[in-house]
Amino acid sequence: xxxxxxxxxxxxxxxxxxxxxxxxxxxxxxxxxxxxxxxxxxxxxxxxxxxxxxxxxxxxxxxxxxxxxxxxxxxxxxxxxxxxxxxxxxxxxxxxxxxxxxxxxxxxxxxxxxxxxxxxxxxxxxxxxxxxxxxxxxxxxxxxxxxxxxxxxxxxxxxxxxxxxxxxxxxxxxxxxxxxxxxxxxxxxxxxxxxxxxxxxxxxx
Ligand code: VGL
Ligand code: ZN
Numbered sequence: 001x002x003x004x005x006x007x008x009x010x011x012x013x014x015x016x017x018x019x020x021x022x023x024x025x026x027x028x029x030x031x032x033x034x035x036x037x038x039x040x041x042x043x044x045x046x047x048x049x050x051x052x053x054x055x056x057x058x059x060x061x062x063x064x065x066x067x068x069x070x071x072x073x074x075x076x077x078x079x080x081x082x083x084x085x086x087x088x089x090x091x092x093x094x095x096x097x098x099x100x101x102x103x104x105x106x107x108x109x110x111x112x113x114x115x116x117x118x119x120x121x122x123x124x125x126x127x128x129x130x131x132x133x134x135x136x137x138x139x140x141x142x143x144x145x146x147x148x149x150x151x152x153x154x155x156x157x158x159x160x161x162x163x164x165x166x167x168x169x170x171x172x173x174x175x176x177x178x179x180x181x182x183x184x185x186x187x188x189x190x191x192x193x194x195x196x197x198x199x200x201x202x203x204x205x
């Protein structure tokens with residue numbers, strides 16, 4: 001069975017948001033078309049949400065870091081981010097034009113560790129409900145799109161590949177942060193090298 005994973009299409013990653021990804025709003029029509037296709041075919045659609053407490057230590061302000069620089073958080077390298085996707089804030093809500101998805105996986109809820117992947121936190125100490133949800137539904141093949149290519153999309157895809165899923169990344173449904181100019185291109189390459197299929201949304205229709 002196939003499933004679509006829509007990664008973090010939340011206000012804070014879109015235009016005007018705290019951690020706005022360039023051209024993020026351009027993926028909304030792509031995402032909506034793909035979500036509609038999956039719904040019409042009765043495939044499972046899942047959305048992940050970055051869902052941080054206000055005290056989250058990936059926030060520069062909570063860790064005496066500088067936004068965009070890399071430090072260490074509990075032994076792991078950590079990019080310091082502006083405060084974003086704070087639980088129950090407007091910035092954490094899905095983009096208002098995104099079609100509603102009922103299966104939601106929350107991540108980044110532990111203030112001591114960041115969580116880019118929809119499956120595990122960055123230290124792989126704890127997991128979300130994502131893997132059990134996929135197993136319960138006999139899912140073997142994933143289609144992934146969303147924000148951001150170089151963080152949450154990439155780590156979700158790499159974990160999915162390690163877990164044995166067939167993974168398709170819908171490239172035109174993704175945009176990246178690009179702290180360094182080639183981060184997204186490199187992320188796509190890395191996902192492909194590790195076994196992901198890089199596709200365009202048109203390939204689905
Ligand atoms: C993300 C940076 C910080 C993402 C989340 O969704 O890609 N990036 N938190
Ligand atoms: Zn985050």
